[in-house]
Amino acid sequence: MVVGLAVVYRALASGLLASIPAVAVSRVLGGHPLGDAVLWEPGGVWLLEVVRRAPSHAPYGAYPLAAAVFVSLFAASLPLALIVASYGSDAPSTWTRACQVALGVAPRFTLLAALVITAQTLSFAFTTALVGFASRPFVSVSDERWPFVVGAALGLGFAFGIGILGDLVRASVVWRNEGVWASLVWAQRQARQGYRALFVAAAGRALLGAFGLTVCAKLVLALLPERPVAAAFVSVGCGSIPVALRSSWFGAVARELGAKAVVASLDCEQPD
Amino acid sequence: MLVAAIEVTSFAAAPPSDPPLATLARAETAAGQGVASYELYAELDAETHRIRGKGVIRWRNASSVPQRELWLHAYLNAFKDERTRLMRRGEPDGFRGGTSLGHHGSLEVHRLRARELDAELWGGVTYGEEDDETDVRVPLPREVAPGESLTLDVEFTASLPSVMLRTGYAGRFHMVAQWFPKLARLEPDGRWAHFSLDRFSEFYADFGDYDVTIDVPEAFLVGATGAPVGDLSEGGRRRVRFIAPRVHEFAFAAWDGFEEVRQLAGGVELVALFPKGEGEEADLELDVATRALAHFAERYGPYPYRRLTLVRPPREAAEAGGMEYPTLITTGASTRFRAVGLRSIEAITVHELAHQWFYGLLATNEHRYPYLDEGLTSYAELEVMERFWPGNSGFDGFGFRVSEEAAYRIAAADAEGRGRVDRASSEFADGHAYGGLVYARMATTLRTLARVYGEERMQRALGVYARVHRFSHPRPMDLVAAVKAEVGEAAAVALTAAVEGGSVDVRLDGWESHPDAGGGFVGTVSLRREGAVVLPVEVDVRSARGSVTRLRWDGVGEQGILPWRGDAPMASVLVDPDDRILLDARLEGRASGGPKTTPRVWALAACLAQLGASIVWP
Numbered sequence: 001m002v003v004g005l006a007v008v009y010r011a012l013a014s015g016l017l018a019s020i021p022a023v024a025v026s027r028v029l030g031g032h033p034l035g036d037a038v039l040w041e042p043g044g045v046w047l048l049e050v051v052r053r054a055p056s057h058a059p060y061g062a063y064p065l066a067a068a069v070f071v072s073l074f075a076a077s078l079p080l081a082l083i084v085a086s087y088g089s090d091a092p093s094t095w096t097r098a099c100q101v102a103l104g105v106a107p108r109f110t111l112l113a114a115l116v117i118t119a120q121t122l123s124f125a126f127t128t129a130l131v132g133f134a135s136r137p138f139v140s141v142s143d144e145r146w147p148f149v150v151g152a153a154l155g156l157g158f159a160f161g162i163g164i165l166g167d168l169v170r171a172s173v174v175w176r177n178e179g180v181w182a183s184l185v186w187a188q189r190q191a192r193q194g195y196r197a198l199f200v201a202a203a204g205r206a207l208l209g210a211f212g213l214t215v216c217a218k219l220v221l222a223l224l225p226e227r228p229v230a231a232a233f234v235s236v237g238c239g240s241i242p243v244a245l246r247s248s249w250f251g252a253v254a255r256e257l258g259a260k261a262v263v264a265s266l267d268c269e270q271p272d
Numbered sequence: 273m274l275v276a277a278i279e280v281t282s283f284a285a286a287p288p289s290d291p292p293l294a295t296l297a298r299a300e301t302a303a304g305q306g307v308a309s310y311e312l313y314a315e316l317d318a319e320t321h322r323i324r325g326k327g328v329i330r331w332r333n334a335s336s337v338p339q340r341e342l343w344l345h346a347y348l349n350a351f352k353d354e355r356t357r358l359m360r361r362g363e364p365d366g367f368r369g370g371t372s373l374g375h376h377g378s379l380e381v382h383r384l385r386a387r388e389l390d391a392e393l394w395g396g397v398t399y400g401e402e403d404d405e406t407d408v409r410v411p412l413p414r415e416v417a418p419g420e421s422l423t424l425d426v427e428f429t430a431s432l433p434s435v436m437l438r439t440g441y442a443g444r445f446h447m448v449a450q451w452f453p454k455l456a457r458l459e460p461d462g463r464w465a466h467f468s469l470d471r472f473s474e475f476y477a478d479f480g481d482y483d484v485t486i487d488v489p490e491a492f493l494v495g496a497t498g499a500p501v502g503d504l505s506e507g508g509r510r511r512v513r514f515i516a517p518r519v520h521e522f523a524f525a526a527w528d529g530f531e532e533v534r535q536l537a538g539g540v541e542l543v544a545l546f547p548k549g550e551g552e553e554a555d556l557e558l559d560v561a562t563r564a565l566a567h568f569a570e571r572y573g574p575y576p577y578r579r580l581t582l583v584r585p586p587r588e589a590a591e592a593g594g595m596e597y598p599t600l601i602t603t604g605a606s607t608r609f610r611a612v613g614l615r616s617i618e619a620i621t622v623h624e625l626a627h628q629w630f631y632g633l634l635a636t637n638e639h640r641y642p643y644l645d646e647g648l649t650s651y652a653e654l655e656v657m658e659r660f661w662p663g664n665s666g667f668d669g670f671g672f673r674v675s676e677e678a679a680y681r682i683a684a685a686d687a688e689g690r691g692r693v694d695r696a697s698s699e700f701a702d703g704h705a706y707g708g709l710v711y712a713r714m715a716t717t718l719r720t721l722a723r724v725y726g727e728e729r730m731q732r733a734l735g736v737y738a739r740v741h742r743f744s745h746p747r748p749m750d751l752v753a754a755v756k757a758e759v760g761e762a763a764a765v766a767l768t769a770a771v772e773g774g775s776v777d778v779r780l781d782g783w784e785s786h787p788d789a790g791g792g793f794v795g796t797v798s799l800r801r802e803g804a805v806v807l808p809v810e811v812d813v814r815s816a817r818g819s820v821t822r823l824r825w826d827g828v829g830e831q832g833i834l835p836w837r838g839d840a841p842m843a844s845v846l847v848d849p850d851d852r853i854l855l856d857a858r859l860e861g862r863a864s865g866g867p868k869t870t871p872r873v874w875a876l877a878a879c880l881a882q883l884g885a886s887i888v889w890p
Contacts, residue, residue, distance in 0.1 A: 010885060018877035025873045030860055033814055033844040035867035042663025044674030045851045048682050049859045076885070145587075213883055220879045221671040224872045232875035235882060242886040 003247045006079035010239035013072065018235075024054040040225040077109030078102045083247050084174045087254040101174065108173050108180055115180075116166035120159035127155035164202050165191055171253055194256050201252040205245045212241040306480030306518065307334045308455045314430075315487040316448070316526055321375070321441040323430040325452055327484075331422050334478070337462025338415040342393075342422075347450035349405040350469040351377035351433035351440075357404045358437075361471035367703025368591065369437040369471060377433030377440060381453050387423040389413055406469040408453075428453055435589045438602075442589035449523040449597065450475070457637075457745070467639045470698040472706045474638035474645070475521065479743055482516040488526045495545045496524035497600050499579040518576070518743060519598035520635050525583040537562040540575055546584035553617055557582050557603050560621045564656050571652070571731060572629045572738035580628070582621070594620050596627030613669025619657060619676060626652035633742045641748060642697045642706070643771065647714025648734070648751075654680060654719055655731075677719050677854060683712035685857035692773040693717075694748060716854050717770040723852035724807050725759050733758035766805050770855065774804030778847055779861035781831065783813075785842040795842050799825055799832045805855060812849040814865070816840040822849075 025036060028050050032038050039047045081102035131151030168187035172178055176186065191198060216238035223231035312327035333339050350358040351373060359373075384394040391413045400407030416422060430451040433440040439449040456466035457478045465476055485502075486494050490510045498516025505511075516522060530545045535558045542561055546554040561582060569575055581600045585592040593604030601624035605616035626649040630636075636644040654677045657665035664673035687708025700706040722730035737746070737754035748771070756764035778801050785795025797811055811823040817840040825832035836842065844865030848856070 010882065014878045014881035014885065015874075017881045018874045021877045022870045022874035026868055026870045028860055029866070029870065030863050031844065031866040031868060032863040033812075033846050033866040036870035036872045039872065040671065042673045042675070043678055043851070044667070044672060045678045045681065045854070046859060047672060047674060048678045052682055052685070053858075053860065209886065213886060217879060217883060220875060224671060224876060228871035228875055232871060232878065235875045235879035238879060239882045239885070242882075 003083065003243055006083060006243045006247070007240045009076075009079045010243060011236040013076070014239060015236065017072075020058060021054065024057040025050050027057040028053045036228075037225060074106060074110045077106045077113065079243075080170070080246070081105045081109055081174060083243075084170055084250050087171075087250050088175045104177075105173050109170060111180060112166060112169060112173070116162060119162050119166075123158040123162060124152070124155035127158055128152045160202070160206065164198055167202075167249070167253065168198075171250065171257075190257055197256050198253070201256065202249060205249050205252075209242050209245045212245075213238060216241065306330075307332050307458075307478035308520075309480035309482065310452070310522065311483045312452060312522075313485045313487070314448075314451070314524075316446060316489075316492075318444055318446070318489050318492070318526075318528075321432040321446065323432070323448065323451055325426075325428045325430060327426055327452075329424040329426055329453075329455065330480075331424065331455055333416045333418050333420050333422075333458065335458050335460050335462040336418050338417050339458070339462070340412050340415050341464075342410040342412065343400075343456040343464040343466035344397075344408040344410055345406060345450075345454045345456055345466070345469070345475075346379040346381065346408055347406055347454070347469050347475075348377045348379040348430055348433070348439070351436060352405065355403040356406065357401065357468045358406075358471050360403075364471055364703040366705075367472065367707050368594075373436055374434035375441075376431070378431045379428060379451070379453065380431070381426065381428045383425065383427040384410065384453070385425045386412070387425065388420075389422070393424075400466060400468050404468045407456075407466050409466075426453060435585075435591045438592055438595045440589075440592065442586065442592075445525075445527040445529065445586050445589050445592075447523070447525050447583070447585060447589060447592035447602065449521075449592075449595070452522075454521075465637055465640070467698070470639070472642070472700050472703070473697040474642065476637040476639055476745075477520040477635070479518050479520050479635065482519060482522045483513070484516070484522055484524075485511055485513045486524055486526065487511045489528065491528040492526045493528070493530040493532055493545060494524055494526045495530075495543060495581040495583045495600060497522045497581075497598050499541075499577070499599075516577075516599060519632070521597050523597040523600055525585070525592075525600075525602070527586075529586065533558065535562065537565050537580075538569070540565060540577070541579045542582065543579065544582045544584065547586040550584060552607050553603075553605075554582070554584060556607070556617055557584065557621045560618045560660075561625055563660065564622045564625050567656050567659065568626060568629055568652065571655075571735055573633070573735075573742055575628060576633070580625075594624060596624045596631055598632045599628070601625060601627070613667045615657070615661065615666060615668075615676075618660075619653060619666070622656050623649060623653040626656070629738055634738060635743075635745050636747070637745065638697070640696045641694065643693050643710045643714040644746070644748065644751065646710045647693070647718070650680065650711045650715035651718040651734075654715055655722075677716070680712045680716050680719070681854045683708050684716035684855065687713050688775050688857045693771040713855075714771065717767060720807065720853055720855040721755070721759060721763050721767060723850070723854065725763050729759045729763075730755075762806070762808075766807055769804045769806070772804070775857065776801065776803040776805040776807055776853060776855050777858055778807075778809050778827070778853060778856055779858075780811075780845055780847050780864055783842055783845045783864065785836065785838070788837070793838050793841055795836045795838075797823060797834045797836055797845055799834065799847065801827055801830060801832070807853055807855075809848055809853060810850065812846045813838065813842055814844045814846075816843045818843075 029036060039050060082098055085098060085101045128148060128151040131154060132148035135147035165187055168190055169180065169183040172183035172186045178186065216234060220231045220234050223234060309330045310327060312325055315324045350356050353376060381394050385392050389412065393410050396411045398409045399405050400409065432446060432448065435442045435447060439447055454477060456464050457476050458464055467473065482498060486496060488494055488510050490505050490508050492510060494512050496514045497519060498514040500512050501515050502513040525545060529547055531548055531551065533544045533554055535542045542558055544554040544558050561580065565575055577599045579599060583600065583602045585602055590604055593602045595602045603624065604620050609616040627645065630648040630652065631645040638645050657676045663675055666676040666679045667674040687705065690705045690709060693709045693713050733754045736758055737751055741750055752764050752768060755767050778799060781798035781800040783795065783797045785793050788794040797813060799809065799811065806827050808827045809825050811834060813821045813823060813836050815838040819839055821836060821838060823834040823836060825834055845863065847862040
């Protein structure tokens with residue numbers, strides 16, 4: 001049920017976001033007899049015109065966009081918190097209680113999301129640059145792209161590890177109702193103890209997710225020119241893959257940590 | 273003949289006399305009718321990146337006016353310090369060339385002696401402008417009459433800069449261009465076309481015969497203008513002699529990291545020099561060059577030389593890539609671009625190859641009229657790319673197919689309102705204006721004329737232009753005359769208006785239909801045109817029953833009202849349905865009556881949102 005709700009949430013959110021470019025493009029096309037099918041015509045004259053002109057027709061500006069990103073991070077944390085809470089040993093028994101839990105941890109989840117994304121980006125960029133440039137003197141000119149490839153692969157690995165750690169922190173925030181710092185300390189201890197099993201569980205699902213989303217994307221691209229409605233359904237349906245895998249991943253985390261965690265008691269009212 | 277008079281100059285470090293080579297050289301240049309010919313010996317020091325040069329320049333006063341001076345270009349002096357005209361221009365902002373040099377370059381002339389005048393000339397030189405020694409005036413002790421020739425003995429040292437703007441070194445790779453004292457072109461009316469080298473300026477020179485011996489470390493491979501007629505290794509050095517008849521520039525690349533592949537293409541030997549590990553790119557370039565060579569020969573007359581060298585610089589010398597010299601081009605881009613659907617390697621190769629005609633054989637004044645070479649070359653590039661990869665010549669991936677001319681159209685549209693296309697290269701404010709106007713807008717103008725007035729007529733016009741002015745120095749009026757003769761007066765007027773900075777914007781002003789007495793429907797389509805460029809335009813009217821009627825407006829005036837008759841009410845209207853008027857910067861307002869929804873865009877955006885959410889959302 002929680003997973004289903006998360007899928008619906010993602011479908012609605014992505015549909016809402018998608019309506020922004022759809023409106024902007026429609027303003028540029030202005031009643032072209034072929035509709036937006038003209039964007040898939042060979043030559044791409046209208047396609048590039050849309051890419052050039054649509055941004056000036058978009059129904060938002062830079063500041064509202066930034067606000068929308070922040071709000072979306074906050075809002076997206078609610079279904080995720082519900083999923084995490086459902087795997088605790090003392091999972092909320094009512095929807096009211098579940099919503100209380102989700103709302104209670106949402107600010108910390110938002111902060112965590114920003115921290116994790118920043119840390120992942122920096123570690124990826126830093127590792128790629130460090131390995132790439134530091135190895136330059138030791139490789140021939142024709143081979144100098146390879147250190148950057150290796151650096152990028154390492155950077156992806158680090159980013160992946162940060163993602164795992166971030167999820168453990170989230171689990172601690174919900175299951176133990178601790179602050180971000182205390183949860184980080186707990187998470188890194190858990191990660192050290194069960195790193196192998198956690199890595200296998202995460203990597204397997206990440207690969208499966210990447211494969212599923214790639215297939216989905218290819219299917220959408222193939223359907224778009226002739227069957228846009230079917231493509232739209234597939235687009236929205238694609239969201240169920242990462243949600244299901246994410247849910248399964250938190251289940252694996254709960255099992256690995258021995259289901260010791262309990263969902264902390266949260267009250268909607270602040271204590272005096 | 274001039275070539276018959278070429279003497280074998282003796283150099284202190286020159287290879288021993290080689291009669292068969294001399295014979296070959298004479299045979300190669302027998303057709304030469306050069307005004308400025310060069311016989312040079314260049315010794316490259318790969319450690320200091322200097323070239324010690326010696327030789328003879330033969331010049332003939334081909335004008336109708338006696339001359340009391342010569343003008344020489346010493347282009348390498350543009351990199352001498354931060355005060356030169358080129359370096360003062362600063363950040364190119366949107367075009368090639370950085371602003372900082374790891375190592376400066378220069379051209380130091382030690383000797384310039386005129387045999388016929390029995391005079392050393394270099395002592396009296398002055399420069400075209402303060403702080404810039406690229407434009408050199410050489411006073412003569414007496415007048416040189418029309419038809420009279422001078423033989424100039426020259427000695428010089430060229431110090432290459434770290435690679436910047438086409439020339440220089442990176443590690444042991446050397447792209448040696450604009451490296452010797454070079455005579456400016458003397459126009460028929462007796463005026464010298466000389467200039468200080470500017471950030472966006474290229475070059476201009478007379479045709480001549482080049483006989484250049486290049487002396488490099490033994491492990492180096494050399495690619496150069498012309499064709500080799502001798503290759504001698506001795507004492508750890510390698511001397512390769514190149515003969516290049518009827519060209520107006522000589523450049524060479526030398527490196528011990530090159531690999532080489534050769535291929536024959538319709539009697540022309542193609543030689544690709546490329547860094548180790550980039551054989552795939554080189555093979556692609558050779559394949560594209562082979563096909564494009566045949567295409568250009570058919571369009572613009574045969575390639576008249578026996579060899580074409582393609583140099584692919586290493587990545588750290590990418591600035592040297594994407595440049596043209598007679599019979600030698602430098603390429604660029606990587607197969608990684610292909611992996612994402614871009615045809616960058618193909619486009620660069622085709623573009624530089626097209627320069628063999630629009631620069632190499634039609635040696636226009638690139639400084640004064642940069643659009644004549646870059647604009648026509650870009651047009652030729654677009655035409656070939658579209659012929660080879662119709663509808664997807666620029667990009668093919670993710671279900672989208674984009675032609676190069678659509679991409680050029682965007683650049684041309686962005687450059688609208690930035691002034692005249694026909695400015696001198698020194699008059700462009702920044703690289704965006706230069707690239708957008710000279711390359712994109714000129715090419716898009718010509719493509720528009722071809723699409724509006726007919727591909728065949730335009731091909732004929734440029735074919736005539738290229739053949740008539742081969743081995744000469746055409747001017748803008750020659751291009752306009754060819755378009756006028758083969759395409760028509762209206763096209764020539766539109767071309768002139770466009771290069772003067774004119775634009776065109778055609779929009780749908782309104783449409784209506786109603787039943788007529790005969791049981792059918794009648795109506796009108798109202799169009800509005802703005803801008804100085806006048807072009808005929810087509811309109812497709814679709815009736816409610818699906819039948820399509822094509823209407824035509826000559827484009828004259830600000831408004832056109834076109835009558836329509838159909839079997840059902842009008843359902844939709846589309847102006848310029850075949851996208852012929854690529855020069856129109858705004859497509860909005862061209863259509864009406866079609867669907868207002870965009871389900872495909874919505875589905876695609878939703879899919880991207882889902883993918884994005886999976887990566888960045890918590």
